[in-house]
Amino acid sequence: xxxxxxxxxxxxxxxxxxxxxxxxxxxxxxxxxxxxxxxxxxxxxxxxxxxxxxxxxxxxxxxxxxxxxxxxxxxxxxxxxxxxxxxxxxxxxxxxxxxxxxxxxxxxxxxxx
Amino acid sequence: xxxxxxxxxxxxxxxxxxxxxxxxxxxxxxxxxxxxxxxxxxxxxxxxxxxxxxxxxxxxxxxxxxxxxxxxxxxxxxxxxxxxxxxxxxxxxxxxxxxxxxxxxxxxxxxxxxx
Numbered sequence: 001x002x003x004x005x006x007x008x009x010x011x012x013x014x015x016x017x018x019x020x021x022x023x024x025x026x027x028x029x030x031x032x033x034x035x036x037x038x039x040x041x042x043x044x045x046x047x048x049x050x051x052x053x054x055x056x057x058x059x060x061x062x063x064x065x066x067x068x069x070x071x072x073x074x075x076x077x078x079x080x081x082x083x084x085x086x087x088x089x090x091x092x093x094x095x096x097x098x099x100x101x102x103x104x105x106x107x108x109x110x111x112x113x
Numbered sequence: 114x115x116x117x118x119x120x121x122x123x124x125x126x127x128x129x130x131x132x133x134x135x136x137x138x139x140x141x142x143x144x145x146x147x148x149x150x151x152x153x154x155x156x157x158x159x160x161x162x163x164x165x166x167x168x169x170x171x172x173x174x175x176x177x178x179x180x181x182x183x184x185x186x187x188x189x190x191x192x193x194x195x196x197x198x199x200x201x202x203x204x205x206x207x208x209x210x211x212x213x214x215x216x217x218x219x220x221x222x223x224x225x226x227x228x
Contacts (some may be wrong), residue, residue, distance in 0.1 A: 043205070
């Protein structure tokens with residue numbers, strides 16, 4: 001059974017780099033890896049998405065090794081406002097695939113002063 | 114105005130009642146989704162629609178139905194609400210570009226309590 005596993009919680013301090021790893025051993029060939037951020041009383045917000053190697057945008061980087069069985073979300077120089085829950089999503093709803101989306105249960109990141 | 118608007122934001126209803134949750138979007142996206150979020154269970158897909166004439170079941174569609182009234186509107190109905198449908202419900206949209214399946218825009222959610 002496909003499964004997406006991530007740490008339940010992490011602690012960090014302002015200005016540090018935070019790396020959150022997601023394990024997805026049964027990832028399928030057509031599956032993408034996407035990360036979301038969620039604050040209380042809000043819907044999840046898209047952070048970054050990738051298929052393989054490294055992707056970088058203005059807020060984060062996503063590292064995916066060659067076997068794609070895991071991925072690491074990297075948040076550079078976190079601030080207090082980065083305190084949130086971070087979700088890893090693996091899967092595809094594309095026609096012709098085994099349409100399945102597997103969400104991790106979320107990593108609660110606490111950034112301390 | 115929010116890109117994805119869900120109504121109501123909060124609702125308490127009685128067991129056996131029919132209830133509809135509504136979602137509208139101004140993103141111009143053709144794909145819309147309904148999720149529920151439960152503590153310890155994460156986000157689970159209920160139904161999704163890739164265009165007005167397309168409706169697909171997600172992993173937990175039993176007890177729910179949907180209607181895609183227009184490109185911008187997607188409603189979720191609980192025909193006969195039961196207490197274990199108490200949850201936070203999210204509507205989401207995405208476009209149909211190459212990786213659009215996965216880059217969702219979520220609404221702010223509807224907190225539903227069935228008593």
